[in-house]
Amino acid sequence: MVVSSPRRSSALFDKSPIPSPWSLENYRAVLRPGTGFGRALLNSLLVAGITTVLTGTLSWESAPDSDVLSFRREPGFRCVVNFSDEPVALPAHSEVLLTSGTLEGDRLPSDTAVWPAL
Template identity: 55%
Template sequence: MLELYRTALRIRREHPALGDGTLTWLDNASDGVLAFQRDPGFICVVNLSTEPYPLPDHTSVLLTSEPVEDNRLAPDQAAWLAL
């Protein structure tokens, strides 16, 4: 858990979309999934449902709470994605 927080803080300092900017909720997320986009080029997805959720289009995975398998976010998992 400590390493997850350290990595998140490092990414937050390095990625321009994690400072000030526009936040847009992604309406196409399934029930039980929270997803938003920050410009330029960042998406956060949190799967609170009981089913795996396919990740939206992205160029790379910046951070996940658990490893992602088959490009699907497991229940109770979160991911930060770069566009």
């Protein structure tokens, strides 16, 4: 694909390894307004950028076979969701910022999420 992209349309199936003469005809066609390529390229760059930022700021804390989902983000934010059938102990925290249900003391009930400050 890289070798054929700078070829002229009439020489796309030429067997020579290096295109002669070089042409930007294919690039002009793809980048022409109305093809949607520019929008798709921008979308890809945004998704890659956001994924990179989130990956660098979120830390996954759950064990792969655990029924409790837990991740943290600095400075001082954690989210814990209990998908198990039994209440689980809350991790160490300074205060609870938000819950999706009522806590049972320092235990997180089944099917409940909590956002504690660290």
